[in-house]
Amino acid sequence: xxxxxxxxxxxxxxxxxxxxxxxxxxxxxxxxxxxxxxxxxxxxxxxxxxxxxxxxxxxxxxxxxxxxxxxxxxxxxxxxxxxxxxxxxxxxxxxxxxxxxxx
Amino acid sequence: xxxxxxxxxxxxxxxxxxxxxxxxxxxxxxxxxxxxxxxxxxxxxxxxxxxxxxxxxxxxxxxxxxxxxxxxxxxxxxxxxxxxxxxxxxxxxxxxxxxxxxxxxxxxxxxxxxxxxxxxxxxxxxxxxxxxxxxxxxxxxxxxxxxxxxxxxxxxxxxxxxxxxxxxxxxxxxxxxxxxxxxxxxxxxxxxxxxxxxxxxxxxxxxxxxxxxxxxxxxxxxxxxxxxxxxxxxxxxxxxxxxxxxxxxxxxxxxxxxxxxxxxxxxxxxxxxxxxxxxxxxxxxxxxxxxxxxxxxxxxxxxxxxxxxxxxxxxxxxxxxxxxxxxxxxxxxxxxxxxxxxxxxxxxxxxxxxxxxxxxxxxxxxxxxxxxxxxxxxxxxxxxxxxxxxxxxxxxxxxxxxxxxxxxxxxxxxxxxxxxxxxxxxxxxxxxxxxxxxxxxxxxxxxxxxxxxxxxxxxxxxxxxxxxxxxxxxxxxxxxxxxxxxxxxxxxxxxxxxxxxxxxxxxxxxxxxxxxxxxxxxxxxxxxxxxxxxxxxxxxxxxxxxxxxxxxxxxxxxxxxxxxxxxxxxxxxx
Numbered sequence: 001x002x003x004x005x006x007x008x009x010x011x012x013x014x015x016x017x018x019x020x021x022x023x024x025x026x027x028x029x030x031x032x033x034x035x036x037x038x039x040x041x042x043x044x045x046x047x048x049x050x051x052x053x054x055x056x057x058x059x060x061x062x063x064x065x066x067x068x069x070x071x072x073x074x075x076x077x078x079x080x081x082x083x084x085x086x087x088x089x090x091x092x093x094x095x096x097x098x099x100x101x102x103x
Numbered sequence: 104x105x106x107x108x109x110x111x112x113x114x115x116x117x118x119x120x121x122x123x124x125x126x127x128x129x130x131x132x133x134x135x136x137x138x139x140x141x142x143x144x145x146x147x148x149x150x151x152x153x154x155x156x157x158x159x160x161x162x163x164x165x166x167x168x169x170x171x172x173x174x175x176x177x178x179x180x181x182x183x184x185x186x187x188x189x190x191x192x193x194x195x196x197x198x199x200x201x202x203x204x205x206x207x208x209x210x211x212x213x214x215x216x217x218x219x220x221x222x223x224x225x226x227x228x229x230x231x232x233x234x235x236x237x238x239x240x241x242x243x244x245x246x247x248x249x250x251x252x253x254x255x256x257x258x259x260x261x262x263x264x265x266x267x268x269x270x271x272x273x274x275x276x277x278x279x280x281x282x283x284x285x286x287x288x289x290x291x292x293x294x295x296x297x298x299x300x301x302x303x304x305x306x307x308x309x310x311x312x313x314x315x316x317x318x319x320x321x322x323x324x325x326x327x328x329x330x331x332x333x334x335x336x337x338x339x340x341x342x343x344x345x346x347x348x349x350x351x352x353x354x355x356x357x358x359x360x361x362x363x364x365x366x367x368x369x370x371x372x373x374x375x376x377x378x379x380x381x382x383x384x385x386x387x388x389x390x391x392x393x394x395x396x397x398x399x400x401x402x403x404x405x406x407x408x409x410x411x412x413x414x415x416x417x418x419x420x421x422x423x424x425x426x427x428x429x430x431x432x433x434x435x436x437x438x439x440x441x442x443x444x445x446x447x448x449x450x451x452x453x454x455x456x457x458x459x460x461x462x463x464x465x466x467x468x469x470x471x472x473x474x475x476x477x478x479x480x481x482x483x484x485x486x487x488x489x490x491x492x493x494x495x496x497x498x499x500x501x502x503x504x505x506x507x508x509x510x511x512x513x514x515x516x517x518x519x520x521x522x523x524x525x526x527x528x529x530x531x532x533x534x535x536x537x538x539x540x541x542x543x544x545x546x547x548x549x550x551x552x553x554x555x556x557x558x559x560x561x562x563x564x565x566x567x568x569x570x571x572x573x574x575x576x577x578x579x580x581x582x583x584x585x586x587x588x589x590x591x592x593x594x595x596x597x598x599x600x601x602x603x604x605x606x607x608x609x610x611x612x613x614x615x616x617x618x619x620x621x622x623x624x625x626x627x628x629x630x631x632x633x634x635x636x637x638x639x640x641x642x643x644x645x646x647x648x649x650x651x652x653x654x655x656x657x658x659x660x661x662x663x664x665x666x667x668x669x670x671x672x673x674x675x676x677x
Contacts, residue, residue, distance in 0.1 A: 026202040037195040045342035052334035060325035068187040
């Protein structure tokens with residue numbers, strides 16, 4: 001691969017769309033994950049009474065417990081969203097770009 | 104339902120039998136793997152033959168250490184809700200690995216994350232710095248695991264501490280030395296399956312006691328230990344410290360050399376991606392289980408019994424297993440805990456050995472000119488060296504509190520390793536100088552600030568002074584309490600109430616001033632936070648960016664285009 005062709009590939013609209021889609025998906029999901037986790041930490045640091053309140057009248061279960069478990073489950077769902085996108089959209093684009101350069 | 108008898112601490116033939124079955128089957132695998140471990144690709148990366156699902160299990164097996172299994176269950180059983188904070192924190196780094204690191208890492212590197220950082224920068228200084236960061240992370244993690252292993256095995260199998268350490272060290276050397284990454288991977292997979300299966304069984308048996316209702320479980324926990332048990336308590340008091348701990352747990356995971364190394368065992372980026380998805384699922388599921396186990400142990404075994412055996416609560420899960428499934432289940436879980444330690448230390452040793460041979464020996468000493476045979480030989484020598492060092496350090500650190508070493512490993516991983524790795528992937532203008540200064544800044548700040556923090560400065564360096572002050576405080580409190588009780592008695596017996604109240608008030612004031620005086624003698628740490636990540640990681644990013652902006656590296660910028668193509672499309676990836 002000559003240097004010229006690498007540069008051309010990067011300017012190719014298909015590659016540009018591929019890399020910008022990947023960047024935005026990665027960035028959006030990273031920010032969501034940061035908000036999710038540090039939101040949980042912020043609740044512990046600044047709003048303990050909310051986490052300590054009961055889910056409903058008759059139960060001992062506090063709001064904090066489903067929120068903690070939910071943080072774990074949402075983290076997994078986010079990775080699921082990423083892999084769904086990557087398997088169904090990204091890999092198709094990658095294949096297209098690869099075929100173009102015959103790689 | 105409190106039970107007071109346990110056979111923990113006695114020789115347990117069933118545990119030993121389960122353990123032998125595990126060791127023998129893993130040694131058979133090692134024998135099989137040894138025949139397929141000749142090239143560097145086979146030794147470091149299992150010939151890139153592992154599937155995404157297998158690697159997901161192995162990643163989970165590499166990551167779910169005994170500290171997180173026994174430690175989090177113990178923390179939940181003794182501290183309630185606060186224990187959950189750790190189980191959440193230990194998972195949230197995985198999505199970050201998925202979104203930012205896994206694919207570029209697999210597409211750009213060969214065996215270590217230093218391959219990626221050094222991809223378009225000057226090889227020697229980068230490899231020297233990255234290998235130093237890797238090795239120090241690995242060593243602290245390794246010491247913590249070894250000391251934990253010795254203590255655990257002493258409790259579970261009634262073996263002497265030193266014997267336990269030598270046994271763990273010898274087995275881990277055997278797996279890595281003969282079977283390389285293939286054997287290590289299978290040890291991790293088997294261990295992950297055993298651990299997930301054992302924990303699931305334990306949770307089902309626990310929930311059966313409560314009619315499979317979490318409401319019932321939490322209700323009984325509240326009845327026994329008050330509502331406070333289910334609320335966030337004193338673990339996080341300083342928001343900055345909490346934020347800093349969160350950063351270390353989250354980005355530290357994305358900078359752990361033994362985890363990053365596993366991405367080279369799969370054939371391509373697609374499988375690397377799948378690995379993280381499966382690993383996140385397994386690990387998340389496992390941490391949710393440990394929470395149930397912790398609350399279950401608190402209710403069914405009781406804090407008194409748990410803390411009577413081990414003050415930190417580390418025996419909560421085995422005790423629960425014994426209470427619900429008797430000697431047989433305890434034996435099984437004890438063997439699983441041992442297997443857990445073996446799998447984690449093997450992964451760590453392999454990561455340390457690859458930093459020494461692939462990065463330091465080949466990249467720095469031989470300037471990239473070495474053949475495969477020589478590299479594998481050096482890696483094997485490094486394995487033996489690391490194994491022996493782990494045994495000696497494990498014995499040297501006997502009885503030490505190792506929690507801070509795990510914290511330190513995460514702090515170094517997120518400060519020294521992660522910023523340089525991320526910047527090298529995403530930033531065109533990143534330079535050699537920027538990378539090297541970033542790595543060393545993160546490394547020295549993380550270590551330095553932890554030494555100056557309360558965890559080391561007060562709890563270790565000024566241990567005696569702290570104990571003296573605590574003793575004084577307790578004596579003052581007890582004395583004043585006794586005198587006030589006397590005065591109350593005299594008041595009740597009919598002495599002049601106003602006079603007695605005045606005496607009580609003056610007694611209280613005196614005790615307060617004495618307490619203040621005594622507490623002022625408490626050793627103070629020069630650095631207030633327990634977790635330095637917010638400063639050390641921040642500084643590593645800042646220094647890396649500033650030094651890169653100070654000069655340009657033309658070759659690195661030119662190569663960025665090729666790197667970019669390879670990052671996204673995977674052309675040229677091995």
